[in-house]
Amino acid sequence: MQETLQKNLRDTVFDAIGYTPEQKALIVFDRLSPFTTMVTEAYRSALPGAKEICFEEVTPGDIRGAIDQLAPRDLVILIQSGSFRLNEFRFRLELFNRQLAVIEHPHLGRIPESEWQTYVDAMAYDKD
Numbered sequence: 001m002q003e004t005l006q007k008n009l010r011d012t013v014f015d016a017i018g019y020t021p022e023q024k025a026l027i028v029f030d031r032l033s034p035f036t037t038m039v040t041e042a043y044r045s046a047l048p049g050a051k052e053i054c055f056e057e058v059t060p061g062d063i064r065g066a067i068d069q070l071a072p073r074d075l076v077i078l079i080q081s082g083s084f085r086l087n088e089f090r091f092r093l094e095l096f097n098r099q100l101a102v103i104e105h106p107h108l109g110r111i112p113e114s115e116w117q118t119y120v121d122a123m124a125y126d127k128d
Contacts, residue, residue, distance in 0.1 A: 001117055004121070008121075017075065024070055024075070025047045026053065026066055027043050027044070027047065027051070028063060029054060036109065039105055039108060064094075078106070081109030082107060
């Protein structure tokens with residue numbers, strides 16, 4: 001499953017989103033579920049130069065500071081067991097207003113292990 005997950009995420013990042021290594025990438029994740037950890041590891045493999053932030057280890061200001069370092073078309077990946085709550089600012093609106101590319105995986109902690117493969121397969125990108 002991990003090999004398929006890595007392929008599907010690479011295809012999404014590079015083919016569907018059009019990310020290039022010249023752009024910056026930010027991965028914001030949590031460690032609250034095994035599936036979130038698995039997805040995070042797959043993105044690490046695809047984007048070894050990405051900045052990583054573990055949501056439960058930082059403040060909202062730290063996340064905002066990391067976003068401030070990004071330029072339009074840079075990539076933000078949100079990998080969440082539940083849903084990130086950042087009350088100080090409207091996080092997703094902020095990302096949109098900055099013209100950042102965003103990939104979001106919310107509520108992964110709700111997916112039972114018996115359905116992980118289905119989720120992974122659903123992420124396949126058909127280039128045609």
